[in-house]
Amino acid sequence: MTTVPTEFDATIHPAGAELTPLAEYLAGVLRGLRPLPALDLDLTQAYGNVLAEDVHAPGPLPAFDHAAIDGYAARFEDVVDASPSRPVRLNVIGDLGAASWRPVRLTPGTCFSIGSGALLPAAADVVVPVHATDQGMAAVEVYDSPPRRGFGLRRSGDEIPAGALLARAGTYVNPALVALLASCGIGHVVVRPSPRAVIVATGDELVDVGRASQPGQLVDANSHALTAAAAEAGAHAYRVGICDDDPEGLRGLLEDQTLRADLIITTGGTGVGPGDMVRRVLSRRDGQRPPVRFTDVSVYPCTSLGYGNVPSMAGAEGVPVVCLPGDTGAALIGFEVLARPVIQVLAGADPVFRPSVRAHLLETIKSPSGLREFRPAYVAERRGGGYTVAPLAGGPYTLSGLAEANGLMVLGERVTTAPAGSTVDVLLLDRRR
Structure with missing residues (x-):
């Protein structure tokens, strides 16, 4: 039986702390977002973008007998x-x-x-x-x-009659759809551009990859991992690298990046300790602009999340910013629950969230009370129909579990023990894109 260390529970869920339910938090964030302005693109440039309009067949396919x-x-x-x-x-x-x-x-x-x-x-x-x-x-x-x-x-129209719906708005343009549109004589489509996501890691202790962590120095795995995650989610991802715990340096860096970013993702500094510079800097009110809001959300292993807008010279509304924790496993879970949906909304994608299945649990596991746990898992189709799911390392060991996972098992706030044979929800991770 896999258990979660009790000393870690106390750290992430202190007694008396009020946590915002995840569904409520996400609804508030996503409600204020709008997809990026649409573009008319040549079909050869449309791959990877999301359709902004329904596309109908201008004529039959095949066009003739x-x-x-x-x-x-x-x-x-x-x-x-x-x-x-x-x-x-x-x-x-x-x-x-x-x-x-x-x-x-x-x-x-x-x-x-x-x-x-x-x-x-x-x-x-x-x-x-x-x-x-x-x-x-x-x-x-x-x-x-x-x-x-x-x-x-x-025969003419055997496959698709004239006027038929080829693809709905919100659909990602993949190679097969490109072939279908081209076969129907469509050379241009109206799409939402893929969001440009900039990833910044913060902390005086960070050093770049290529060396091992040691006391006083931690390898910056986060910015590399989150850049890959943003690209997998369909964004044009740019890794800026490491920003020291310098308030003016952070402000200047973010201001520079707003000129080329549709979304900024930071990692580290979201707590309330003396070294948590990101929270201190971004939570301050800047003139009339509301600060970035840091919220304790009922998510395990990532409770503290920041979201808001940073000022931009390119637009009055500024650029959305998502602030994730410094722990790499927690940052990747935070990306899944917050940053990925934000990217999907900006891209105009539908649906916004990953597909999920109900699966039979293969072994008993424990989960922290009052938190919605996202546990790395391996899900498989069962002969005769349905799915089974095997839990992988979670909690403080989430990173090693995620490296093997093809799904995220979701255990609700009231679940403290999930027995073997019970049915649980599993988000399916698409590792192919």
Whole structure:
């Protein structure tokens, strides 16, 4: 049985602390966000962005009746009785390739040699595959009848009729959608641009990767991890690096980054200790602008989150900023619960949250009371339907668990023990994008 150390519980959930429910907190944050302004982009540049408008087919797909295979375009009634013992003989009156454009018509007892993609002759209602014939040029013998009328061809509008909805607003443009839109003759789409996310790690103790942590020095894993997480979420992610615990330096850095950022993500300094510079600096009121608000949220292992706007010379509303904890595992959980939904809203994506499933728990686990725990987990499909989920390392060991996880098990605030065999919610982590 996996347990959570009790001494860690007291640290993250002090007695008497009032925590904001996660759903309430997220609703307040996301309600004040708006998607980025839409752009009209060439289809080749639209990949990875989110559609800002519904897209409808301007015409049918396929656009015209055509052969789906190489063979002989014929009338079904002429070849329906063909067999190896009694082949049917047809006169070949022409050759049609994919570049053929003049309309032609079949007469009884005739056929056209035809290539895949070629315009179908009028009156043709079947394409006899090459292997069912003697492959004749002036005349052809058909040894096997096609299985049905309409075999080997595609009719106009078979796949998509004119005016049909191809994709809804909020859909990510992926390679298959690019192919569908191009096939329908669409060369431009209106999309929301991918948000530009800037990631900043703060702390005098931080050193860059390439060395081991030692007393007084901690390797900055956070900015690298969060940059990767932002890119996985669909943002254009930029790692700024390390900012020392210097209030003026932080203010100047953030001001510079607002010129190229749609979202700023900081990590570290969100607590109430003497070294928590980010909270002290950003929670101060700047003129008429409300400060960044730091909230203790009922999330484990990431209770303290900051959200607000930092002033920008590029816009009156400023640039949204998300402030995450300094612990790497907690920062990644904080990214999942707050920063990722913010990126999705800015991108205009729908849905905003990751998909989830209900899964049967394979072993008993304990969870801190009063907190919604996001525990790394491995989820698998069960033979016969449904899912199973195995918990991985959580709590102070979340980072090692996340490295193996393909899901996040969600245990509610009132759950202190989840027994083996019970059903739990699991967010599915998409590691492919």
